[in-house]
Amino acid sequence: MTSTVNSYISQMNELNIEQIHRDAENKLAYWRNDSHRRINEFYQEKLEELQNYITEVKALYETKMRTIGNYLNQLANQQDMSEEDSRLFIHSTNQAIQQTLEELKQICVQINPHPIIIDESEICIGKNFSLKKLARCSSQIPYTESSSAAIATNNEFILLHQHPNLCLFNRSAQLIRQCLWTDEWIRDMCWSTTLQLFFIITSSKVFFADEQIMSIGTVDNFCRQTWFSCTCSDRSLYLSTYEWGSSIFEFNLQQLPALDHQWKPPMTCKPSEGINDIQYSNETLALMVKDGQAHERYLVVKSIRTFDTIWSFSLGSSTNIRLMTCCPLKNNEWLVVDGAQLQIYHITGRGKNVEKIHFESAPYRASFLGSSMLVVASELSLNSYSIWF
Structure with a gap:
């Protein structure tokens, strides 16, 4: 006691x-x-x-x-x-x-400037997110099976791979810019608010692009690893490796490619487990983990300071190889995207399932465009949903 x-x-x-x-x-x-x-x-x-x-x-x-x-x-x-x-x-x-x-x-x-109109829904204080309050799909951006389902968003734009191009769309699903992508398959992408850059991850390289994807470069002298997922905090870039017994590397954003930390099994996961996705939020790191032997799947949230597990949420077992990912919400809550079961879960900051919705087309990734729109990358299209409180 x-x-x-x-x-x-x-x-x-x-x-x-x-x-x-x-x-x-x-x-x-x-x-x-x-x-x-x-x-x-x-x-x-x-x-x-x-x-x-x-x-x-x-x-x-x-x-x-x-x-x-x-x-x-x-x-x-x-x-x-x-x-x-x-x-x-x-x-x-x-x-x-x-x-x-x-x-x-x-x-x-002739100069006729229009006044700036601020959408007050862009900043929501004290309002609860609910999957059931999502408006019907407001727009769809199709892509082929040859395209990567990786997406990255900031307050203005969606970065998407639409084979053979890397494409930038605005919140109205209008194509702003595209450039030919000739490198390896894109594993993952994320946005750094600190550097105002997109990071683009392939199995062996780390690229960065400005907000308008006008220039794309690579981070030199990176570790010789096979990468799978990425996320950014205000200070760091985190990368997970593609292997059973996945590791996570933390790099200093201001001194790339300076390595600050590396976590290996069993701190990250068991030797028989692999990490599908990582996402940073509020001094925590969420890991989507699958056991290659027992086929158990779960979300685990760890403290970024100690790497201790704060809580975990089980998605049950499945032999389906479809991707499972997560997306941070406010109040330390999470969305879990389960492509195998065609579900998106809303998980509380204590690891409890609040609600879930079913998708006809397998969902792979979700991300917020500002605070008023949720975009979901499904099997053959990117779908946008307005958020109502």
Whole structure:
């Protein structure tokens, strides 16, 4: 009994409402600063566009003014013309000058900025997520069996492999940009808010791309491992290996490819188990684990500081090889995507199943686009769902 009481006291002491408050304010401050950054970048882009346009307008203006000057010189210096020819010349020249002046008057710079409209649903405070409150699928982006089901999102865009291209879509499912992907099969992708970069993982390489996928590079001198999944915290990039008895590597985002930690079995999983997916959230790391012998499958949530298991959730056994992944929610809750059973589970911060929904097409991955849209990569399409509270 004494140990139980001490355990409760220890858990109570760990609860720090002021720290929770500070963390929430820090998230709001990050959103504000990131919004200011985006506005400034957009302003600079439009300012450069305006300056280029003004240069063109000035050139046109100077050309028109020279034309009028030539006409005036002709009027002032007309000689050896009959009265009729002179009258016709003056009339036609006056018309040409008048037309050129009218063209000059039409030169203007039209700028009609629309006010920024903030969708208040983008920031939800104290509202509970529910799978049953998902709106009907609002859009679908198809892809072929040759495409990877890996996806990555931030507040603005969805990064998706649509064979043979790497594609960037906005929240309206409009294609913003695409580039040919000729490297290995994409295992996984994630977004780093710290670096404002996408990471793209193949079995042997780690790529990074800017938000508009205008430039794609590789991280040099990486460990000689076979990679399978990835996730980012504010400080680190985490990669799991593709093998029974999977390991997890933590790399410093500011000093890539500097290795900070490496966890091996049995801290990560049993030697007979493999990690399908890893996701970071609020100083924890969620692992989707499958036993290759018993075929048991489960979600395990670990502390990123100690790597101790906080809780786990069993998905039962299955010999189906379809992927199972997870996606963080607020309040330390999780979505679990079970492609084998065609289910998505909503799991509480204590490892309890709140609800589940069934999919006709096997779901493989889920990710949030801001806080008002959930995207689910299924067998043959990416599906978007609006979130209603």
